Amino acid sequence: MSFSAVDHGMMARALQLAERGLWTTSPNPRVGCVLVRGGEIVGEGWHERAGEPHAEVIALRAAGDRARGATAYVTLEPCCHHGRTPPCAEALISAGVSRVVAAMSDPNPLVAGNGLAKLQAAGIVTASGLLEDEARELNIGFVSRMTRGRPWLRLKIAASLDGKTALNNGVSQWVTGPEARRDGQRWRARACAVLTGIGTVRDDDPQLTVREVATTRQPLRVVVDSRLQTPLTARILQGSPVLVAAAVDDEKRANSLRAAGAEVAVLPNPHGKVYLKNLLEELGRRGINEVHAEAGFKLNGSLLREGLVDELLLYLAPCLIGHQASGLFNLPELTSLDGKRRLQIRDLRQVGEDVRLIARLL
Numbered sequence: 589m590s591f592s593a594v595d596h597g598m599m600a601r602a603l604q605l606a607e608r609g610l611w612t613t614s615p616n617p618r619v620g621c622v623l624v625r626g627g628e629i630v631g632e633g634w635h636e637r638a639g640e641p642h643a644e645v646i647a648l649r650a651a652g653d654r655a656r657g658a659t660a661y662v663t664l665e666p667c668c669h670h671g672r673t674p675p676c677a678e679a680l681i682s683a684g685v686s687r688v689v690a691a692m693s694d695p696n697p698l699v700a701g702n703g704l705a706k707l708q709a710a711g712i713v714t715a716s717g718l719l720e721d722e723a724r725e726l727n728i729g730f731v732s733r734m735t736r737g738r739p740w741l742r743l744k745i746a747a748s749l750d751g752k753t754a755l756n757n758g759v760s761q762w763v764t765g766p767e768a769r770r771d772g773q774r775w776r777a778r779a780c781a782v783l784t785g786i787g788t789v790r791d792d793d794p795q796l797t798v799r800e801v802a803t804t805r806q807p808l809r810v811v812v813d814s815r816l817q818t819p820l821t822a823r824i825l826q827g828s829p830v831l832v833a834a835a836v837d838d839e840k841r842a843n844s845l846r847a848a849g850a851e852v853a854v855l856p857n858p859h860g861k862v863y864l865k866n867l868l869e870e871l872g873r874r875g876i877n878e879v880h881a882e883a884g885f886k887l888n889g890s891l892l893r894e895g896l897v898d899e900l901l902l903y904l905a906p907c908l909i910g911h912q913a914s915g916l917f918n919l920p921e922l923t924s925l926d927g928k929r930r931l932q933i934r935d936l937r938q939v940g941e942d943v944r945l946i947a948r949l950l
Contacts, residue, residue, distance in 0.1 A: 589715055589717065591689070591715070591718050594624075594627070595661070595689060595718055596718065596719070598622050598624055598629075598659075598661040598689075599622075599661045599663070599689065599691055599718045599719045600719065601620075601622050601629075601632070601661075602620040602621055602622045602632075602643075602661045602662060602663050602691070603620060603663055603691070603719060603722055603723060603726065604620065605620030605621070605622070605632055605633065605634040605643070606618045606619050606620030606634055606635075606643070606663045606723075606726055607620070607726060608620075608634050608636075609634050609635050609636050609637070610726075610777075610778050611777045611778055611801070611803045611805065612636050612637045612803070612804060612805055613635055613636065613637060613638065614638070614780040614805065614875070614876075614877055614878075615638060615730075615733075615780065615875030615876070615877060616635060616637075616638045616730075617635075617664055617694075617727040617730040617877075618634075618635065618663075618726050618727055618730075619634065619635045619642060619643040619644075619662065619663050619664045620632070620633070620634040620635075620643050620662075620663050621633055621634070621642075621643035621644045621646070621647040621660060621661065621662045621663075622647065622660070622661045623647045623648070623650075623651045623654075623655055623658045623659070623660050623661075623685070624658055624659045624661065625651075625654055625655075625657055625658035625659070630650075630651040630654035630655065630658055631647040631648060631649070631650035631651025631652075631654065631655060631658075632646075632647050632650060633645070633646025633647040633649075633650060634646070637804075637805075642667065642676050643662065643663075643676075644660065644662060644666055644676040644679055644680055645676060645679055647660070648679055648680070648683045651683075655683040655684065655685055656683065656684035656685070657684065657685070657686045658685050658686065658687075659685065659686065659687040659688070659689060660680055660685045660687070660688045660689070661689050661718075662676075662688065662689070662690050662691070663690075663691045663692075663723045663726065664690065664691065664692060664694055664723065664727065665690045665692065665693045665694040665699055665701070665703045665704055665716065666680055666688065666690070666703045666704075666707065667694065667696075667698075667699050667703055668698075668699055668702045668703040668705075668706045675703075675706075676703070677703045677706045677707055678706075680707060680712070681706075681707065681710045681712065685712060686712065686713065687712065687713040687714070687715075688704070688707050688712055688713070688714050688715075689714075689715045689716070689718055690703075690704065690714070690715070690716045690718075691716075691717070691718055691719050691720050691722070691723035692716065692717070692720045692723045692724055693716055695730070695731050695734035695735050696734050697734070704716060727877075728740050728878075729780070729876075729877030729878035730877045732877070732898070733872045733875075733876070733877050736872075737869055737872050738865075738868040738869050738871070738872040738896075739780065739781070739868060739871055739872055739876045739877055739878055739879045740877065740878050740879070740898050740899070741783075741868065741878075741879045741881060741891065741896055741897055741898050741899070742775065742779070742878065742879065742880050742881065742898065742899045742900075742901055743881045743883075743888060743891060743892075743897045743899070743900050743901065744772055744775060744776075744880060744881065744882050744901040744902075744903075745888065745900065745901070745902050745903070745916055746762075746763045746764040746768065746769075746772070746903045746905070747763060747902065747903070747904055747905070747916055748763055748904070748905050748907045748908055748909040748913075749904055749905065749906060749907065749908060750908045750909060750910070750911070751915055751916055752909035752910065752913035752914060752915060753884070753885060753913075753914050753915065753916060754791075754884070754913060754914040763905050763907070763909075764903045764905045764940075764942045765905065765940045765941045765942055766940065767939050767940025767941070767942070768903045768905075768939045768940055768942040768944065770800050771903075771939045771944065772901070772903065773798060773799055773800045773801050774801055775880060775901055776796075776798050776801075776807065776880050776882075777798045777801040777803050777807075778878065778880075779807050779878045779879060779880035780807055780808065780871075780875070780876040780877050780878050780879070781807050781808040781809070781810050781831075781871055781876045781878075781879045781880070782796045782807045782808070782809050782810065782879075782880050782881075782882060783810045783812065783879050783880070783881040783882070783883065784796060784809075784810070784811055784812070784824075784881070784882050784883045784887070785811070785812045785813070785883045785884055785886065785887035786811060786812065786813040786814070786815075786817050786818060787883075787884045787886060787887070788882070788883055788884050788887075789811055789813070789818055789819075789822050789824055790817075790819070791884070793822060793823050793824075794823065794824060794882075795823045795824060795826065795827075796809050796824055796882065797809075797827065806827070806829075807880065808829050808830075808831060808871075808874075808876065809824055809829070809830045809831070810830075810831045810832075810833060810867070810871070810879075811824060811830070811831070811832045811833065811850075812833050812862050812864070812867070812883075812887055813832050813833065813834055813862075814834060814835040814836065814856075814860065814861050814862050815834070815835070815836055815838075816832065816834045816836060816838050816841035816842060816845065816852070818832055818845060818850075820844060820845070820848050825845070825848045825849055825850055827849075828849055829851070830849060830850040830851065831850065831851045831852075831853060832845055832850050832851070832852045832853070833853050833855055833862045833867050834852060834853070834854050834855070834856075834862065835854070835855070835856040835857070835860055835861050835862050835863075836854070836856070836860075837854050842854075853867070853870060855867050855870065861890075864890060864891060864894050864896055865894060865896060868896060881897075884914070885914050885915050885916060885917055885918045886918045888916060888917045888918070889917040889918030889919050890918070892917055892919065892929070892949075893919065895949075897949055898948065898949065899934075899946065899947070899948050899949075900931065900945070900946070900947045900948070900949075901944070901945075901946055902916075902944070902945045902946075902947065903939070903942050903943070903944050903945075904942060904943045904944075904945065905941070905942050906941055906942070906943075929949065929950075930949075930950040931947040931948065931949060931950060932947060932948045932950055933945060933946070933947045934946045934947060934948055
């Protein structure tokens, strides 16, 4: 289906609006809507947080009677089921819009084409697929959860140019500069959960909260701690929410952590470690769309080996640390380059004095 220059411009505006909910919509998708009649924008809106009106409803309220006969540009297929809010498809029908253009169909099985079908049955002209790639990228975690049953996992690493993340004595603060650290905070803010390991908790004692970014929501903090060794004085236990994923059912230690404010989930694999795939599936059941992992080379390697890393967010500092320092991943030695893991570089830019690289596993 062909789309006009006006169609492209209006959908681009809808995507801009959707992005305003980047840090707040979880577990819902980020959605924007623009209503156009006679070549003029008569209403627009975006979804801000779960339980509040969807983008279409906000745009319709802004347009009022001018919505009749208008074209609605929506970054995601309008919903057709009753959740916390009424179906948007019905709201568009009641408002009398004449055409609805969706960037992409909704991967939610409760919708999955039914929203557009409902609009068509009401005599509304529909189209889909305009700027679909951009819309999918904006909601890549939501798509992952709906289609794979687990969140999108983005692994953030700060390293020297020789690929080292920390000294042998555990010192890692700070490899990269302040601009790169602020940029990392923005990526942390858009995630629904921040994942780390017990080694990082012991060595760095991080809080892993969002700082330097104005946000009304803190991601769930998740600690992979097979033997429930998280110190009760750990800063990550300050505030909520915190989930400790363990491999042992030690009721005494678990109760101590619960008394400190954490939730404990026992998810063992056959080797006495945390079953990481099951952990991600559990996070998916909790409505987690994006996981931002900040861990050490052991957990990084485990996530990579088990095929759970979707994207690398790598900051490289213009410095050298030395071959005896800790590397990026704990991975087995290769005897042939045929076994190398290939990546697709999606973005490469300078942030302050450091270089930021975004790559996806092929």
